[in-house]
Amino acid sequence: xxxxxxxxxxxxxxxxxxxxxxxxxxxxxxxxxxxxxxxxxxxxxxxxxxxxxxxxxxxxxxxxxxxxxxxxxxxxxxxxxxxxxxxxxxxxxxxxxxxxxxxxxxxxxxxxxxxxxxxxxxxxxxxxxxxxxxxxxxxxxxxxxxxxxxxxxxxxxxxxxxxxxxxxxxxxxxxxxxxxxxxxxxxxxxxxxxxxxxxxxxxxxxxxxxxxxxxxxxxxxxxxxxxxxxxxxxxxxxxxxxxxxxxxxxxxxxxxxxxxxxxxxxxxxxxxxxxxxxxxxxxxxxxxxxxxxxxxxxxxxxxxxxxxxxxxxxxxxxxxxxxxxxxxxxxxxxxxxxxxxxxxxxxxxxxxxxxxxxxxxxxxxxxxxxxxxxxxxxxxxxxxxxxxxxxxxxxxxxxxxxxxxxxxxxxxxxxxxxxxxxxxxxxxxxx
Amino acid sequence: xxxxxxxxxxxxxxxxxxxxxxxxxxxxxxxxxxxxxxxxxxxxxxxxxxxxxxxxxxxxxxxxxxxxxxxxxxxxxxxxxxxxxxxxxxxxxxxxxxxxxxxxxxxxxxxxxxxxxxxxxxxxxxxxxxxxxxxxxxxxxxxxxxxxxxxxxxxxxxxxxxxxxxxxxxxxxxxxxxxxxxxxxxxxxxxxxxxxxxxxxxxxxxxxxxxxxxxxxxxxxxxxxxxxxxxxxxxxxxxxxxxxxxxxxxxxxxxxxxxxxxxxxxxxxxxxxxxxxxxxxxxxxxxxxxxxxxxxxxxxxxxxxxxxxxxxxxxxxxxxxxxxxxxxxxxxxxxxxxxxxxxxxxxxxxxxxxxxxxxxxxxxxxxxxxxxxxxxxxxxxxxxxxxxxxxxxxxxxxxxxxxxxxxxxxxxxxxxxxxxxxxxxxxxxxx
Numbered sequence: 001x002x003x004x005x006x007x008x009x010x011x012x013x014x015x016x017x018x019x020x021x022x023x024x025x026x027x028x029x030x031x032x033x034x035x036x037x038x039x040x041x042x043x044x045x046x047x048x049x050x051x052x053x054x055x056x057x058x059x060x061x062x063x064x065x066x067x068x069x070x071x072x073x074x075x076x077x078x079x080x081x082x083x084x085x086x087x088x089x090x091x092x093x094x095x096x097x098x099x100x101x102x103x104x105x106x107x108x109x110x111x112x113x114x115x116x117x118x119x120x121x122x123x124x125x126x127x128x129x130x131x132x133x134x135x136x137x138x139x140x141x142x143x144x145x146x147x148x149x150x151x152x153x154x155x156x157x158x159x160x161x162x163x164x165x166x167x168x169x170x171x172x173x174x175x176x177x178x179x180x181x182x183x184x185x186x187x188x189x190x191x192x193x194x195x196x197x198x199x200x201x202x203x204x205x206x207x208x209x210x211x212x213x214x215x216x217x218x219x220x221x222x223x224x225x226x227x228x229x230x231x232x233x234x235x236x237x238x239x240x241x242x243x244x245x246x247x248x249x250x251x252x253x254x255x256x257x258x259x260x261x262x263x264x265x266x267x268x269x270x271x272x273x274x275x276x277x278x279x280x281x282x283x284x285x286x287x288x289x290x291x292x293x294x295x296x297x298x299x300x301x302x303x304x305x306x307x308x309x310x311x312x313x314x315x316x317x318x319x320x321x322x323x324x325x326x327x328x329x330x331x332x333x334x335x336x337x338x339x340x341x342x343x344x345x346x347x348x349x350x351x352x353x354x355x356x357x358x359x360x361x362x363x364x365x366x367x368x369x370x371x372x373x374x375x376x377x378x379x380x381x382x383x384x385x386x387x388x389x390x391x392x393x394x395x396x397x398x399x400x401x402x403x404x405x406x407x408x409x410x411x412x413x414x415x416x417x418x419x420x421x422x423x424x425x426x427x428x429x430x431x
Numbered sequence: 432x433x434x435x436x437x438x439x440x441x442x443x444x445x446x447x448x449x450x451x452x453x454x455x456x457x458x459x460x461x462x463x464x465x466x467x468x469x470x471x472x473x474x475x476x477x478x479x480x481x482x483x484x485x486x487x488x489x490x491x492x493x494x495x496x497x498x499x500x501x502x503x504x505x506x507x508x509x510x511x512x513x514x515x516x517x518x519x520x521x522x523x524x525x526x527x528x529x530x531x532x533x534x535x536x537x538x539x540x541x542x543x544x545x546x547x548x549x550x551x552x553x554x555x556x557x558x559x560x561x562x563x564x565x566x567x568x569x570x571x572x573x574x575x576x577x578x579x580x581x582x583x584x585x586x587x588x589x590x591x592x593x594x595x596x597x598x599x600x601x602x603x604x605x606x607x608x609x610x611x612x613x614x615x616x617x618x619x620x621x622x623x624x625x626x627x628x629x630x631x632x633x634x635x636x637x638x639x640x641x642x643x644x645x646x647x648x649x650x651x652x653x654x655x656x657x658x659x660x661x662x663x664x665x666x667x668x669x670x671x672x673x674x675x676x677x678x679x680x681x682x683x684x685x686x687x688x689x690x691x692x693x694x695x696x697x698x699x700x701x702x703x704x705x706x707x708x709x710x711x712x713x714x715x716x717x718x719x720x721x722x723x724x725x726x727x728x729x730x731x732x733x734x735x736x737x738x739x740x741x742x743x744x745x746x747x748x749x750x751x752x753x754x755x756x757x758x759x760x761x762x763x764x765x766x767x768x769x770x771x772x773x774x775x776x777x778x779x780x781x782x783x784x785x786x787x788x789x790x791x792x793x794x795x796x797x798x799x800x801x802x803x804x805x806x807x808x809x810x811x812x813x814x815x816x817x818x819x820x821x822x823x824x825x826x827x828x829x830x831x832x833x834x835x836x837x838x839x840x841x842x843x844x845x846x847x848x849x850x851x852x853x854x855x856x857x858x859x860x861x862x
Contacts, residue, residue, distance in 0.1 A: 021719050025579050031644055032576045034755065127574070133720035135574020142573065142750075143558070143566020145463045146740030148456050213462055271702055271726060288452050288737035289564035292727035295702060296720060306719035309577030319573075319750045324465065 001035035004316040007071030009062045009087055010078040011044035014101055014128070016051055017305025018075065022312075029309065033316035037309070040070040044078075066090035073315050075308060076100040085109050092116040092124065097320065099311040101128035101304055107202035110209060110216035114323040123320035125311035130203040131156055131280045133303025134296040135310060140210050140284065141321055147286025149211040151251035153428055156203045158278035158298040159187045159194035160226050160246040164263075165276045167234045168243055174229060186278050196225035197246065197261040204248035208259055211250065211284070212331055217259065220333040224262035232379075233346060233421060236392050237265050240372060242344075243273040244423065251428075256332035258339050265344050265394075265425040271295075272426075285428070337404075340397045342371070342425035347391040347410060348418035351380060355415040356391055362413075366406040369396040388417045397427055432466035435747040438502030440493040440518055441509040442475035445532055445559070447482055448736030449506065453743075460740065464747035468740070471501040475509075497521035504746050506739060507531040516540050523547040523555065528751065530742040532559035532735055538633035541640060541647035545754040554751035556742035561634045562587055562711045564734025565727040566741065571641050571715065572752055578717025580642040582682035584859055587634045589709035589729040590618045590625035591657050591677040595694075596707045598665045599674055605660060617709050627656035628677065628692040635679035638713070639690055642681065645762040648690065653767040655693035663810075664777060664852060667823050668696050671803060673775075674704040675854065682859075687763035689770050696775050696825075696856040702726075703857075716859070768835075771828050773802070773856035778822040778841060779849035782811060786846040787822055793844075797837040800827040819848045828858050 006022075008015055022029065022037055030036050042053055043062040057070070066074050066087060074091035076098060078084050084105045091098045093116065100106070106113070106126050117124040127137045131154070140149065155161050159181055166177035178195065181187035193199045201221040209216045226246050237244050242265035251258045266273040271293055275281040280298030285291050297303035314320040349355045356375045363370060371394040381388050395403075403422070411420055437453075439446055453460065453468055461467050473484055474493040488501070497505050497518060505522035507529060509515050515536045522529045524547065531537065537544065537557050548555040558568045562585070571580065586592050590612055597608035609626065612618035624630045632652040640647045657677050668675050673696035682689045697704040702724055706712040711729030716722050728734035745751040780786045787806045794801060802825040812819050826834075834853070842851055 017719075021577050025577060025718065028579045028644070029577060031755070032572070133717075134723055135570050138569060138574045139566050141463070142745065143569045143741055144737070145744040146452050146456060146460060146737045148459050213459070271705060274702060274705060286564075286737065288448075288456065288733045288740070290728045290731075290734055292565055292725070294723070294725060296723035300721075302719045303721055306575070306577045306717065309719070310574055313576040314573065317752070319752060321748070321750060324462070 003036040003038045004033070004312065005038060005040045005070055005072045006075055006312060007041040007065040007068055007073070008039050008075045008077065009043050009065050010076070011042055011046070011048045011051055012077065013301045014304045014308065015077045017301035018077070018308050021302065021305050021309050029313060033313045035316055037312050037316050041065055041068050062087060063090070066094050066096060071096065073097040073099060073312065075312070076102060077308070081105060081108065088113055088124070089116060092120050092122060095120050095122055097122045097315045098124040099308055099315065100126050101308055103129040103199070103202040103206060107205040107216055107218040110206065117323045121322065123315060123322055125314065125320055126206070127311050128304045128307035130206050131282060132296070132298040132300060133306045134280060134282065134294050134298065135307065136207070136282050136294050137210065139292070139294055140207065144284060144286050144289055144292070147288045150285045150287055151249065151428060152207050152211055152282060152284050153272065153426070154204070154207065154248045154282035155245055155272060155275050155280050156248045156282065156298065157194055157197070157200040157246060158280055159191065160200070161275065161280070162186045162278045163195070164226060164229070164244055164246060167229070167231055168238065171231060173231055174227065195227055197223040200246065200248045200261045204250055204259060204261055207248070208250040208257060212252065212257055214257060214331040217333050220259060222260040222262070222336040226263050228421070229263050229423070230421070232390070233423060236346065237344065240394060241268050242266060242425070243268055245272060253334060255338060256334040258334045260336060260339070263423050265423055267426060337400050340399050342397050342427040343395045343403060344423045344425055345393040345395065346421040347393070347416060348388050349391050350415040350417060351377070351387045351389045352415060358413060358415070359391055359410055362409050363395070363406055366402050368398045368402065368406055371396050386417060394425060434467040434469045435464070435743065436469060436471045436501055436503045437506055437743060438472040438496040438499055438504070439470050439506045439508065440474050440496050441507070442473055442477070442479045442482055443508065444732045445735045445739065446508045448732035449508070449739050452733065452736050452740050460744060464744045466747055468743050468747050472496055472499050493518060494521070497525050497527060502527065504528040504530060504743065506743070507533060508739070512536060512539065519544055519555070520547060523551050523553060526551050526553055528553045528746045529555045530739055530746065531557050532739055534560040534630070534633040534637060538636040538647055538649045541637065548754045552753065554746060554753055556745065556751055557637070558742050559735045559738035561637050562713060563727070563729040563731060564737045565711060565713065565725045565729065566738065567638070567713050567725050568641065570723070570725055571638065575715060575717050575720055575723070578719045581716045581718055582680065582859060583638050583642055583713060583715050584703065584857070585638065585679045585713035586676055586703060586706050586711050587679045587713065587729065588625050588628070588631040588677060589711055590622065591631070592706065592711070593617045593709045594626070595657060595660070595675055595677060598660070598662055599669065602662060604662055605658065626658055628654040631677065631679045631692045635681055635690060635692055638679070639681040639688060643683065643688055643762055645688060648764050651690060651764040653691040653693070657694050659852070660694050660854070661852070663821070664854060667777065668775065671825060672699050673697060673856070674699055676703060684765060686769060687765040689765050691767060691770070694854050696854055698857060768831050770831050772831065773828050773858040774826045774834060775854045775856055776824040776826070777852040778824070778847060779819050780822050781846040781848060782808070782818045782820045783846060789844060789846070790822055790841055793840050794826070794837055797833050799829045799833065799837055802827050817848060825856060
């Protein structure tokens, strides 16, 4: 059969991985796809003389790829937003399939891209955009197609998970763990996108759109990073039977869909709690399959390229899914203030009789049930010219609004000597 | 669009789950499939008046389904071998797609069924045949299509995992744990298929055929059940940092493909070691994606039906994969005697000076390297009219043939007072 002819935009790490896989695993890929998959054109602004392209055509103008007569499918791996979006649109308008690893473009422009792809009757594939080598897009759109997905909880940012693992296993401080991640190439020089949760929010947007059949609602994702987690919190959480993980959570509720990215105390018996280092994992709860979990490398040259090439195989054998305009069932995103969660609280308070009772009373007055509470008398601090101790409380599920009110009152107590730390607790089984 | 018309053979648990999902999740399924999926005909030898079929046609003769004019796709859920095979063949010959959960029929007759399906150009789908609600067939054939799969290690029999978990967590004896599994409906009255590993061997056969592009070679799977695992072994393994799991293993080696099902000591840091109760999990190592793991319910009405309906959705949208005659790359199955493994050994020996040294010397003479060894002096037994102690040894990788020779010599020592227990140790990372 005729080969599938690929035009590759970008020649960075992942693109080089794609070239390598298509070459190394050519026989296996042809067996599965039913025909060869060959890269005919590559374009990259930057020349990369170190990459041997053989007789593949090369241009420094990526815009030549979508209209190129020797290209059946456009693989967009240049990253960034504007040019990448233009490339994808041009390819779709030319009636060519698009394969991309660009989570930002899909999360921010997925609706218009889907609309164009549907109008043209060509697929747009982005398995590589979420969780690298883990075929989670395929799992949600195919493997779990029989299910109404009720919630998704994922460790979908390897950098954050690496830092939290180092804090948990090695007792390292956040800054120390971040520096180590940067040294190892797991974090960028400017780590904002990863540690502030923006990258995870992009991915969560995509997962929610596919799982719930809703629009891509990136701007409505509640996003909180890991920058304020202390080693103390990690340690207290561990004693309480939890690990702190940075989760992306999408959940159907009666009010709509909750979309949130934040640090979370996960019970240590869950597999999710035991996902270490840069690995990713996504737990999906469907109303038929129950809990299923997908684990693997969330980034890296070959894992990400594995997902790109998997999409190419589907295109080659004519089995890629066409996007379907989402009607969304009128699903709305629930504002964080309307959501509910269980909470871990760490309250720095003067080491005086009656403080603990006062805090407990305020919570009780707000109808907040306490799961566990202790005043860690042995953890006495004297650094603020006063002797103070942390009061550590885990609450049951409580509406966000009520928690805000209660904590404002607690924070205002004269015995509370510093900012209260609040971290959500995984309550997925109670949802 | 025209609905996809389903003829359902069988009306047991899973079939009832299929009816329930198609009804409960009809809107979601139609959104994904692009058209409705409706059951038009049901056939079951046994009448089941308790199941409300509405206006679905019913027959007690399953043979009426494949040729029925109102049926586009035949779902075979009657189980067993002969009639099920006939049904599937009749459907394929009539040019209709087949969806089945029948692992035995696929493992034993996959080659001829694939041949017929390929000849007729219709799909045969069996996501439900392996690991219930976990979309592992889709992961291997689609999500990991870019990879040369190097090995697969799976907990693919929930009954065995339930029993081993009860032995590990509750310290129960094998018989006790089995009786409990039977009481809870996790094990059959005759549990042979599950605890002897035959069910797992069926599933491993299917995974290997798809992952490696080889024929279905059930008769060549080396199969060992969990009946000889003692609580003592579970406890010693735990102290050494392992859990005993019943694994299905398929691995490419230079000599061919190893296919084996047996109890295995898995390091406790692996997620696989932490898969509890009736849950299943499959770890796949691909040369591009690296390790990916898939976890979920391996059986049960709704999880299994979830997989059946996922296949129906693929058929409905025309995206089910056509089987491709496997050329197998000439892959041969390596006989167990030619394989290599690390081993856990428990040797019941007289509590006398010199015995330990004698055993170590025999292993050394066979060039078997010892990873750890101890004589458990505190575990003294006196039940055989003699005082004896277990010698517990973990070896490094060693060819099976050499281990057999060495153990025959050890077993023949006059100080060895009972049968040596040998359990393989997970050495996947060294493969």
